[in-house]
Amino acid sequence: xxxxxxxxxxxxxxxxxxxxxxxxxxxxxxxxxxxxxxxxxxxxxxxxxxxxxxxxxxxxxxxxxxxxxxxxxxxxxxxxxxxxxxxxxxxxxxxxxxxxxxxxxxxxxxxxxxxxxxxxxxxxxxxxxxxxxxxxxxxxxxxxxxxxxxxxxxxxxxxxxxxxxxxxxxxxxxxxxxxxxxxxxxxxxxxxxxxxxxxxxxxxxxxxxxxxxxxxxxxxxxxxxxxxxxxxxxxxxxxxxxxxxxxxxxxxxxxxxxxxxxxxxxxxxxxxxxxxxxxxxxxxxxxxxxxxxxxxxxxxxxxxxxxx
Amino acid sequence: xxxxxxxxxxxxxxxxxxxxxxxxxxxxxxxxxxxxxxxxxxxxxxxxxxxxxxxxxxxxxxxxxxxxxxxxxxxxxxxxxxxxxxxxxxxxxxxxxxxxxxxxxxxxxxxxxxxxxxxxxxxxxxxxxxxxxxxxxxxxxxxxxxxxxxxxxxxxxxxxxxxxxxxxxxxxxxxxxxxxxxxxxxxxxxxxxxxxxxxxxxxxxxxxxxxxxxxxxxxxxxxxxxxxxxxxxxxxxxxxxxxxxxxxxxxxxxxxxxxxxxxxxxxxxxxxxxxxxxxxxxxxxxxxxxxxxxxxxxxxxxx
Amino acid sequence: xxxxxxxxxxxxxxxxxxxxxxxxxxxxxxxxxxxxxxxxxxxxxxxxxxxxxxxxxxxxxxxxxxxxxxxxxxxxxxxxxxxxxxxxxxxxxxxxxxxxxxxxxxxxxxxxxxxxxxxxxxxxxxxxxxxxxxxxxxxxxxxxxxxxxxxxxxxxxxxxxxxxxxxxxxxxxxxxxxxxxxxxxxxxxxxxxxxxxxxxxxxxxxxxxxxxxxxxxxxxxxxxxxxxxxxxxxxxxxxxxxxxxxxxxxxxxxxxxxxxxxxxxxxxxxxxxxxxxxxxxxxxxxxxxxxxxxxxxxxxxxxxxxxxxxxxxxxxxxxxxxxxxxxxxxxxxxxxxxxxxxxxxxxxxxxxxxxxxxxxxxxx
Numbered sequence: 001x002x003x004x005x006x007x008x009x010x011x012x013x014x015x016x017x018x019x020x021x022x023x024x025x026x027x028x029x030x031x032x033x034x035x036x037x038x039x040x041x042x043x044x045x046x047x048x049x050x051x052x053x054x055x056x057x058x059x060x061x062x063x064x065x066x067x068x069x070x071x072x073x074x075x076x077x078x079x080x081x082x083x084x085x086x087x088x089x090x091x092x093x094x095x096x097x098x099x100x101x102x103x104x105x106x107x108x109x110x111x112x113x114x115x116x117x118x119x120x121x122x123x124x125x126x127x128x129x130x131x132x133x134x135x136x137x138x139x140x141x142x143x144x145x146x147x148x149x150x151x152x153x154x155x156x157x158x159x160x161x162x163x164x165x166x167x168x169x170x171x172x173x174x175x176x177x178x179x180x181x182x183x184x185x186x187x188x189x190x191x192x193x194x195x196x197x198x199x200x201x202x203x204x205x206x207x208x209x210x211x212x213x214x215x216x217x218x219x220x221x222x223x224x225x226x227x228x229x230x231x232x233x234x235x236x237x238x239x240x241x242x243x244x245x246x247x248x249x250x251x252x253x254x255x256x257x258x259x260x261x262x263x264x265x266x267x268x269x270x271x272x273x274x275x276x277x278x279x280x281x282x283x284x285x286x287x288x289x290x291x292x293x294x295x296x297x298x299x300x301x302x303x304x305x306x307x308x
Numbered sequence: 309x310x311x312x313x314x315x316x317x318x319x320x321x322x323x324x325x326x327x328x329x330x331x332x333x334x335x336x337x338x339x340x341x342x343x344x345x346x347x348x349x350x351x352x353x354x355x356x357x358x359x360x361x362x363x364x365x366x367x368x369x370x371x372x373x374x375x376x377x378x379x380x381x382x383x384x385x386x387x388x389x390x391x392x393x394x395x396x397x398x399x400x401x402x403x404x405x406x407x408x409x410x411x412x413x414x415x416x417x418x419x420x421x422x423x424x425x426x427x428x429x430x431x432x433x434x435x436x437x438x439x440x441x442x443x444x445x446x447x448x449x450x451x452x453x454x455x456x457x458x459x460x461x462x463x464x465x466x467x468x469x470x471x472x473x474x475x476x477x478x479x480x481x482x483x484x485x486x487x488x489x490x491x492x493x494x495x496x497x498x499x500x501x502x503x504x505x506x507x508x509x510x511x512x513x514x515x516x517x518x519x520x521x522x523x524x525x526x527x528x529x530x531x532x533x534x535x536x537x538x539x540x541x542x543x544x545x546x547x548x549x550x551x552x553x554x555x556x557x558x559x560x561x562x563x564x565x566x567x568x569x570x571x572x573x574x575x576x577x578x579x580x581x582x583x584x585x586x587x588x589x590x591x592x593x594x595x596x597x598x599x600x601x602x603x604x605x606x607x608x609x610x611x
Numbered sequence: 612x613x614x615x616x617x618x619x620x621x622x623x624x625x626x627x628x629x630x631x632x633x634x635x636x637x638x639x640x641x642x643x644x645x646x647x648x649x650x651x652x653x654x655x656x657x658x659x660x661x662x663x664x665x666x667x668x669x670x671x672x673x674x675x676x677x678x679x680x681x682x683x684x685x686x687x688x689x690x691x692x693x694x695x696x697x698x699x700x701x702x703x704x705x706x707x708x709x710x711x712x713x714x715x716x717x718x719x720x721x722x723x724x725x726x727x728x729x730x731x732x733x734x735x736x737x738x739x740x741x742x743x744x745x746x747x748x749x750x751x752x753x754x755x756x757x758x759x760x761x762x763x764x765x766x767x768x769x770x771x772x773x774x775x776x777x778x779x780x781x782x783x784x785x786x787x788x789x790x791x792x793x794x795x796x797x798x799x800x801x802x803x804x805x806x807x808x809x810x811x812x813x814x815x816x817x818x819x820x821x822x823x824x825x826x827x828x829x830x831x832x833x834x835x836x837x838x839x840x841x842x843x844x845x846x847x848x849x850x851x852x853x854x855x856x857x858x859x860x861x862x863x864x865x866x867x868x869x870x871x872x873x874x875x876x877x878x879x880x881x882x883x884x885x886x887x888x889x890x891x892x893x894x895x896x897x898x899x900x901x902x903x904x905x906x907x908x909x910x911x912x913x914x915x916x917x918x919x920x921x922x923x924x925x926x927x928x929x930x931x932x933x934x935x936x937x938x939x940x941x942x943x944x945x946x947x948x949x950x951x952x953x954x955x956x957x958x959x960x961x962x963x964x965x966x967x968x969x970x971x972x973x974x975x
Contacts, residue, residue, distance in 0.1 A: 027429055033424030033483060040458065040480035041446055047457035056460065062478075070511050111355065112583075117352040124358030126596075131361055133592045135541035137559040138581040141566065142364045145371070145574055151379035152367060179364065199696035202663055206690050207710030207761065217709075221700040221736040240450035243543040248562050261452040261544075268550065274456050279455040288450055 010144065052237040052282045056275040059266065066275065083280065087287065089170065089297050090239060092257040096232050097174035098181065105178065105187025110193050111215070113186075125186070132183035138246035143176035165249055167255045173245050177238065184237075185230055192226030195301070226298055232295035239288050260284040275298040279298075321482055361448050372582045377575035390579035397568070399580050401554070402561030408471055409546065409557050410539040413478035418532045423523075425490030427517060429455070430499075440491075446484035452544070454481075459548055469552045484533040493527030494520060533595050537588050558584040576578065613674050613764035613797045614639050615660065618645050619877040620669030623653050629655045631821040632669070637765075637799060642791050643645050643802045645845070646808040653801045656818070657767050660799060674764055689758035693774065695750045695781040697742040697757075703729070704738040707756050728756045733787075748779045755787075759794065766791075772807065784811055785863035805845050809833070817841055839971035842894045842964060848928060850894045851938045854968070857891055866965070868893050871911035871931055873960045879975030883965075886936070891966035895958055897928070897941040902948075903957045910957045917952045931956065 053073055056066040079081050109128065113121040131139070146153040147164035153172070154160050164172050196219050204214045220227070242261040245251065251258030251266055258266065261279060268277025371377035387396040433439065458477060461466075467473040497520055506514045521528065543559040550556075556564065562580055566572060616636035622629045622644045630652040632814075637643040645653040658664040660672055670677050678686055693781035694792045697706050707725045729735040732752040742750055751771060758766060768787075770778045788811055791798055799835060802808060808815050809829045817832065824865040827836040829845075836842035855868030864880040885889070903912060915931035915938065927942045931954065938957070948954060965974045 015505065026431060029423035030427045032420045033487060036420055036476070036480045036483055037446070038475055039452065041449075043458035044454040044461065045449075048453055048463065051457055051460065095439075107359075109354065112350045112354040112357075115347060116354045117347050117351040119356050120351040120358070120388070124354050124361070127358050127361045127365070129592070129596075130365060130589065133588055134365075134585050135559060135581075135588065137543060137562045138368070138585050139364075141577060141581055142368055143564060144566070144576075145367070145379040148379040148572075152381055153365065153496065155380060163394065179361065182361075195605070197694075197696070197699075199692045199694055200698055202683070203662075203690070203692065203696035203757075204709070206661065206686075206688060206697070207713055207757075208684045208687075209713045210684065213713060217713075218698060222674075222698075224700070236448040236450075240452055242452060243541070244560065247543070247566070248455050263453050264456075265544070265548075268456055274460065278453075278456045281450070281456065285453050288448065290446060303758075 011062040015115050018229065033064070043193045048281060052278040054275040056278075058272040058274050060202055063274075066306055069275070073276050076276060077136050077279050077283060082258070083253060083283070086258050086260050086263040087283070089255075089257060090287070091175070092170065092283075093174060093245075093257075094235055097177040098234040100172070102185045102234055103182045103189075105141045105182045106187075107134060107213070109182070109186040110189040113190060114193060128186055129183040131179055132181065134180070135245040136180070137247055137282070138242050140174060143172065143179070144248050147172045156244065165251055169249050169253060169269075173257050174249065175227050177241070177244055181238070185234065188230045188233075189226065191231075192223045195226075196222045228295055228298045232292060232299075234292050236288060236296070239284065239291070260287070351483065368581055369580050371574050371578035374575055376464065377380075377564055377578060379572075379574055390575040390581070392574070393576035394583060396566050398556070398561055398584050399558075401585075402556050402558045403584060405471065405555055406540055406542075406557040406559070407476045407587075409478060409542060410536050412472065412475040413539040414532050414536045416476065416478040417482045417486055417535045418477070418528060420442065420488035421490050421531060422528060423516075423519065424483075424487045426494050427521060428487065428491045429494035440488075443484050443488050445487065449483055451476035455548055457542065462549060469555065471550065471555050472547055474549045474555075475539070478539040479535070481545075482531075487537060488530040489531050490524065490527050493524040497523045498555055509543075529595065529598070530552050533591060536591065540588050613766055614672075615643075615799060616655070616799055617659070617666075618670045618672070618674045620656070620659060620666045620671060622652070622659060622664060623667045625913050629821055630659070630666075631903050633821075633823045635816055635823065635826060638862075639797055639913050640795045640961075641790075642798045642800065642811060642813040643816060644799050644802060644803055644808040644812035644814070645816045645818060646805055649803060650820075651818040652821040653803075653818050656771055657690075657799060657801045657863050658768070660765070661688055661690050661767055665746075687955065688765045688767055689761035689763035690783055691751075691754045691758050691771045693733050695742070695754040697750055697753055699742050702739050702741055703734065703745070703753050706742070706753055707738075707760055710757065710761050710878075714963045723964075724760060725756075726758055731909075738954050747775050748783070751775065751783065755790070759790070763796065766796050766800075768798065768800040770802050771972075773802070777904065780807075787811060790818075799831055808849065809845065815843060815845075819844075835973075836894075836964065837973050839894065839966040839973075840893055841856050842966070842973075846896060848897050848941070850964075851900070853895065853936055853938070855893045855965075857886070857889050866891065866893065869913040873911050873963070875891070875960075880964060882936045882974050886974075887969075888968070892966040892971075893969050894964035894966060895938070895962070897939045899962045900938060900940045900958050902942065902946070902954050903955050910959055912955055912957045914953060914955055917950050917954055920946070920948055920950060 050068075053068060053070060054066050055072070056061055059065050070233075108125070113125065116124075134279045145151050148154065149161045149163055151164075152227060153175075154162050154164055156162075157213065157306045161166075200218055200222065201214055209217065238261075240261055241259070242265065244267065245259055246256050246262050249257045251262040255263070261284065262276045264280040264284065267273050348538060367381055370382060371383055372390055373387060374382050374385045374387075374389040376382070377390065385418060428436065428440065428443075431601055455479075462468045462473065494544055501519050501523070502515050506518050508520070542557060543563070546555070546557050547560050547563075562577065614637065617633055619632055619634060620630060621632050626691060633656065635643075635645075635656075645656060647653050655664060660673075660756050662681060664680065666679060671679055673688065674687060696843075700707065701709065704725055705727060705732075708721045711721045711724070726736070729738055731757060734752050734756065735748060735833065736938070737745060737749060737753075737875065742753070745753070750779075751774075754771070762791070771787075772783050775783060779891045784807060787800075800807075808833075812829055814826060814828055815832050816826045819840055825832060825841045832841060832845050834847065839852060843852060853868050855866050858865040858867055858872070863874045864875065864883045864885070867874055913933060916934040917929060917938060918932050919930040920932075921928040927944060927946050927948075929942055929946065929948055931938050931940055933956075938956075942948070966972065967974055
């Protein structure tokens with residue numbers, strides 16, 4: 001909705017009348033949403049910003065009487081090797097299994113789907129989406145089983161007696177996450193592909209461009225906004241993922257798969273440090289915000305054009 | 309030049325009139341091997357990928373029905389032993405709990421978001437722009453951030469170990485996206501419909517229910533289904549907010565079952581997984597028939 | 612050599628034959644226009660030339676070579692699409708340069724040629740803009756420029772002017788003809804507008820329902836239409852088609868129409884004498900009907916009631932009711948006629964066209 005002040009006077013007058021007409025009664029409808037969002041979103045966020053700088057604990061004396069400890073938690077976090085390792089692991093997890101693997105696989109499926117036989121496209125599409133619909137705990141269990149000694153993955157890769165979750169845990173959880181999440185990219189990028197004008201592709205064909213040239217020089221550039229939005233959403237979704245990794249490895253072995261949400265849980269509910277856990281969560285939020293800003297800046301030309 | 313079906317000979321050769329049931333799509337051409345080779349390679353590659361994706365699902369299905377299931381693939385057998393084991397481990401109760409959590413959160417989230425989406429679409433609020441941006445921003449917020457403060461708040465008002473309040477939290481996590489989605493749907497409904505109803509003397513609530521809601525039903529359904537699927541698989545939030553063993557939803561139940569006995573019982577766990585997955589799979593099948601074409605913009609599904 | 616030919620080409624989609632067994636060719640450098648109502652198959656034909664559709668039957672040749680199995684990118688043809696098909700993410704300059712960069716031409720050459728073409732088409736100042744910032748006419752010219760830079764064997768144009776306003780269209784018709792004269796590339800142009808066809812073409816191919824009706828230079832199409840469809844499609848205002856009877860009971864064959872009896876001799880007479888049935892259709896172009904005083908010089912005369920007078924300045928179109936039919940006539944500017952007046956009209960039977968009532972084929 002554009003700002004009211006930009007419209008000509010007559011329309012503004014009509015809007016005032018509208019305001020008064022619509023105001024009766026309906027503004028109250030915002031109340032439940034407002035209550036829910038404020039109470040369970042905004043207040044907790046504010047509270048989190050406070051708690052992150054306290055020494056609150058789950059049990060014991062500081063569960064009841066906790067103090068504001070200033071920058072102590074922040075200091076601890078900055079010097080905490082597990083934290084930085086967790087940041088690294090989180091980024092690897094997000095970039096590898098999310099941004100790269102899911103986008104590439106999703107794009108491949110979208111492109112193949114354009115040219116494949118209708119039945120193949122429909123059935124493979126359904127299977128891929130089924131993996132996405134399956135509850136995350138089941139995904140975790142299946143890939144846990146696959147990586148055990150004797151499991152499908154272990155056998156197939158020639159290490160039938162290995163527990164792959166001990167030897168290459170991060171790789172396995174990345175594979176599991178890719179398997180689960182590809183459907184989203186496939187759907188979003190299929191829709192984006194449909195919006196590429198056929199005539200632009202045909203014009204490129206007449207100029208002598210081969211399939212790959214057309215893909216790189218015409219299709220993908222036109223799809224750039226869709227690709228950016230897709231990657232933004234994948235990033236935000238993956239960065240706060242808890243269930244998959246926790247159920248498969250509990251962050252282990254050691255802390256080798258402890259992405260930030262898992263590390264937060266471990267610190268807060270296994271080591272009792274609720275305050276410090278919140279600090280970690282705040283770190284997670286900052287990282288998410290930084291990445292979001294990056295994507296939004298990539299999208300800025302399109303956003304500006306859309307608002308014109 | 310290989311096979312030359314009659315249809316490609318030069319004109320005047322006296323072949324019969326062209327049948328109309330030639331390959332349908334443009335560019336497919338007449339020579340059948342050519343038509344299928346255009347589609348063959350992509351279909352093959354896609355099918356291979358599809359099979360790769362199918363393997364884990366296939367294993368789950370096989371293991372569930374195999375009384376001697378291990379972590380590897382085995383020949384298909386049929387037995388319901390695993391399912392009995394799953395039920396005696398509490399599958400029935402856990403799934404009922406999930407039903408409650410998902411159901412309540414879906415109803416609450418959908419109703420709340422429809423009301424809010426309507427107002428945000430129609431009403432002229434002074435700060436509407438920033439509010440909408442804020443809503444979009446909230447859809448990207450990491451949920452783990454909210455967990456500890458909510459836990460702490462719930463401790464203080466004694467709302468822990470309550471399925472109802474837990475489902476409210478689940479609803480809240482879905483509300484921002486649902487509001488955004490439904491607001492956009494309401495934007496598409498021409499005001500004239502409501503104005504016509506208002507002229508006939510309908511009150512606002514009646515207008516909403518009788519006029520707007522039917523017109524945005526696809527959006528409401530999408531929002532409800534996404535919320536349900538999200539809440540059905542909820543793990544972290546119930547894990548933290550409700551430690552009553554009678555209240556465990558399916559996801560927590562399965563997790564506990566993995567570590568329950570000394571050795572992992574693949575068969576019963578697989579059966580438990582199938583039972584737990586069935587409702588959302590059925591929901592997906594029903595809804596994909598209804599809303600054909602998939603989502604053109606699905607938004608973030610949170611982990 | 613860049614001749615173009617379609618030999619016995621047919622294209623069928625599920626349940627529908629879009630193009631039915633057409634034989635068409637264009638000599639090197641010729642400007643051929645395929646014209647016809649929507650759905651007649653003209654765009655499908657063009658797309659078969661480009662390679663985006665494969666003929667169900669028949670052979671497409673470019674420069675003598677059969678190209679049925681040659682993909683569009685290897686045919687060395689250039690196409691101007693109805694919606695211009697500019698790449699939205701590239702500037703005008705990059706759009707123009709696109710093909711040359713694909714073909715790895717040296718950067719200096721590209722810059723030189725792009726600038727030259729842009730100057731020639733009057734879009735030199737737009738080189739750094741994106742397509743979204745251009746007007747329809749400007750986009751049109753970028754599309755043309757890109758096609759020209761291809762140095763193709765043939766130009767294919769798919770209703771390139773239909774998205775432009777009338778004034779721009781007239782100007783672009785002139786420009787296209789000028790470019791064609793300058794570059795001399797074989798051109799196949801598709802349109803539904805017979806004015807474009809008549810003004811620009813060296814030869815016109817008129818299609819209807821997938822069939823070729825007639826292929827001939829514009830004047831021939833106008834003065835010697837091969838059937839009633841051609842006669843009524845070409846020419847504005849449309850030709851007047853009037854039902855008539857053949858009377859054979861006298862020695863000479865006579866056509867009875869518009870309450871006149873017109874004797875018919877020669878080949879046409881024998882044709883009419885031999886045919887079954889009595890009905891024919893005669894065609895008279897609006898300018899072939901003239902007002903006259905009563906009593907004439909042997910030309911058939913009939914009377915009519917003026918229904919509508921449309922003064923256009925340089926001429927006047929008059930709708931005149933004769934019996935059950937309304938004829939459109941083109942008269943000189945100040946005709947002095949008013950609605951409701953009765954007027955005597957005459958025409959020259961030599962100019963009259965006679966068509967078979969059932970098939971529309973021209974009999975004479």
